[in-house]
Amino acid sequence: MKPRDIVRFLDQHVVGQDDAKRTLAVAIYSHYRRLTLPEMLAPNKANVLLIGPTGTGKTLLCTTLARALDLPQVMADATALAQSRYVGEELDALMVRLIERAGGDLEKAGRGIVFIDEIDKLAAEPERAGAGRAVQHALLKIMEGSLIRLADGRTVDTRQMLFICGGAFVGIERIRQERRAYGFIGTSPDDDPRIIERLNTRIKPTDLFEYGLIPEFTGRLPIVAQLHGLDRTALIRIMQEPQDSLYRQFQALFALDGAALSIAPPVFAQLADLALEFKVGARSLRGLFEELLGPVLYALPDEAPGTHFHFDSLFAAPKKTNAGQAG
Ligand SMILES: Nc1ncnc2c1ncn2[C@@H]1O[C@H](COP(=O)(O)OP(=O)(O)OP(=O)(O)O)[C@@H](O)[C@H]1O
Numbered sequence: 267m268k269p270r271d272i273v274r275f276l277d278q279h280v281v282g283q284d285d286a287k288r289t290l291a292v293a294i295y296s297h298y299r300r301l302t303l304p305e306m307l308a309p310n311k312a313n314v315l316l317i318g319p320t321g322t323g324k325t326l327l328c329t330t331l332a333r334a335l336d337l338p339q340v341m342a343d344a345t346a347l348a349q350s351r352y353v354g355e356e357l358d359a360l361m362v363r364l365i366e367r368a369g370g371d372l373e374k375a376g377r378g379i380v381f382i383d384e385i386d387k388l389a390a391e392p393e394r395a396g397a398g399r400a401v402q403h404a405l406l407k408i409m410e411g412s413l414i415r416l417a418d419g420r421t422v423d424t425r426q427m428l429f430i431c432g433g434a435f436v437g438i439e440r441i442r443q444e445r446r447a448y449g450f451i452g453t454s455p456d457d458d459p460r461i462i463e464r465l466n467t468r469i470k471p472t473d474l475f476e477y478g479l480i481p482e483f484t485g486r487l488p489i490v491a492q493l494h495g496l497d498r499t500a501l502i503r504i505m506q507e508p509q510d511s512l513y514r515q516f517q518a519l520f521a522l523d524g525a526a527l528s529i530a531p532p533v534f535a536q537l538a539d540l541a542l543e544f545k546v547g548a549r550s551l552r553g554l555f556e557e558l559l560g561p562v563l564y565a566l567p568d569e570a571p572g573t574h575f576h577f578d579s580l581f582a583a584p585k586k587t588n589a590g591q592a593g
């Protein structure tokens with residue numbers, strides 16, 4: 267798969283976030299390429315960090331990507347790792363799982379992908395900083411690419427393993443702005459203001475360090491893909507466009523009861539406005555849908571088959587029609 271193909275696949279499920287998609291796609295593509303090069307020429311692997319506000323698609327990007335790739339892969343949650351008293355054993359188990367996914371083939375497992383979500387939680391509150399730091403140190407060992415000896419005696423080579431980490435890093439925007447001592451400015455008419463803007467809003471390893479990750483750890487995540495807050499248009503698209511969008515999900519639910527559902531465009535806009543106020547990205551959309559459709563879903567099994575519900579407004583009951591009866 268070329269980067270373009272990877273992005274096209276991601277587009278089917280994740281709305282917007284083009285920068286992050288492209289960065290990820292290039293990282294994955296380079297990962298595949300590197301595996302075909304002789305070891306001496308192969309560039310060092312470049313693990314990826316996905317940063318962005320809550321509910322904007324970080325986890326969704328990882329799970330979608332996972333479906334597209336034919337490489338063995340595992341997912342872990344840094345919060346769970348930090349709560350475990352035996353981090354080393356947890357990571358050991360993670361590697362064992364990866365080997366299982368590779369059908370027991372150690373070499374194949376060594377080319378796999380490890381997703382670690384909620385990585386920002388390792389930098390969390392000072393009272394638990396010890397645990398977070400311990401996890402970072404334990405992760406360093408597998409991320410920097412070395413031979414890891416598992417408890418069962420097998421050895422797995424992590425030098426080619428790709429790590430993709432995700433985290434919301436609440437508050438990092440403020441750190442970035444405060445630390446911005448200087449910024450690039452355009453000096454020639456050829457300068458593209460979008461490129462300058464992108465350079466100036468980049469999250470740097472030093473920002474992550476300031477946030478509370480240890481420098482060795484940030485150093486092993488050289489590629490940072492930033493996701494952005496979702497605007498009204500993006501939220502409206504998210505409700506409708508993906509193959510498994512909320513609208514489609516609820517339409518399928520209605521169809522199970524022999525009914526039909528349609529929602530007029532202004533309602534999506536109204537829902538998006540409410541979701542924007544909740545400030546949790548696309549995450550609040552599901553709840554809003556449940557609220558809108560709850561009363562109808564309650565009575566749905568009692569309705570005559572073939573009933574069509576049409577919502578014109580968020581503030582009005584749906585119009586009911588029945589094609590069967592009308593005809
Ligand atoms: N860009 C997007 N395109 C389509 N759906 C999205 C997008 N962003 C979020 N969603 C929807 O919102 C839900 C939550 O998104 P996701 O789990 O990816 O958030 P996140 O960025 O990982 O947030 P957190 O930092 O809280 O873990 C997804 O299951 C998906 O339904």
Ligand SMILES: [Mg+2]
Nearest residue numbers: 324325383384
């Ligand atoms: Mg997430």
